[in-house]
Amino acid sequence: MTTDQERAAMGGAHRFKGLAESLERHAGKPTGAEPPNIRGDNRGYGLVFFYCEQYHLSTVISTGLRFQPLGAEPAQELACTVYKEQAEAARHLVDLTSELLVRQRTHLVPDQIVPNEEPLLPGTEFHGVLASGHPLFPPEFTRFTDPDGIEQLQVFTLLPVTLGELNFILDHGVTALRQEWSRFEVDVFDLGRPSVA
Template sequence: MSTPEPYAGFIDHIEGFLGKVYDAEPPVIEGKNRGFALFFCKTPAEDLVSVVTNGLRFQKITTIMPMELACTVLPEQRAYARALVALTANLVIRMGEAVQLDQVIPAPEPFWDDLDMAGVMIVNHPYIEDGFESVQNAEGRTEMQMLTVVPVTAAEIAYVNERDADALYEIWEEEETDLLDVTRASAV
């Protein structure tokens, strides 16, 4: 009996939750191998685009479980999601440590001059039913985790630092914050 290939269900998993992979960016796009590729997925209705890393799970990173990152945005904001996922993945590789759920990562300076976003928060995907976070093997055991990158404003970062991530989740829910819109205003 042959041993199933590790992570064999990864593409089926992301396509099942995020839509078909319609584009990809190789790991050598910036001239040297950065350690991960990017997949671009689009929902069947083409109303959302997700950017997903492919290769973080093979890097030398201190983590409990191998991981990949995703960011889902409105279709016209694909470039923002690409930048946020690539920056976060590069940080993970440089630091040699995985990001954690509810972790806030402030940027040293705002990402874009015309937007309010000043960092990212690592969350369970806010718009997908349970199951996205755990990629399982053929035997049904979790072999990898999927973490979602959500852009946050400086005020939201300060709010989490003063209180905690759950307090920000409550505000986002109360305000019905559209976390898919990188151009959104701060919820706090």
């Protein structure tokens, strides 16, 4: 038996007409996809891989969260952009965070931190992700609107943050961390980057 929220989430796929073209225009050429049932059962979302040759960046974007009953208005999908060689790590971060949202039936808000006790990526200090607008792509990537200009979808970009940066955010806030990243010219797409805190 489906709830009203689930029926509302499933309906209205027409609202996302042109989404694939919009994502491709900003994130680059699609290079592959992972279906929702890759592990056997249907996890409620798939993953699509894009490559932007101009910047040598790979972006992994969830597809299907917008139809899940997560309570998000507008609907949401997740993205993570890294250098091409690190695409598997981006896949892992989007998959892990999407799975958490589906399991907990919740959604993200701008500048939300999703912390983790252990490093999210082996051999790194990244203990969480920051839900953000995209640092490089234009606002149209983050906020997808229908032909009438009504916002139908937000694509939150997951920016990996270190344990030190998580603690810095707790003490000083997200804006202060962004200022530190800017001051030290941090390349947020490089998973080999040092921590600024």
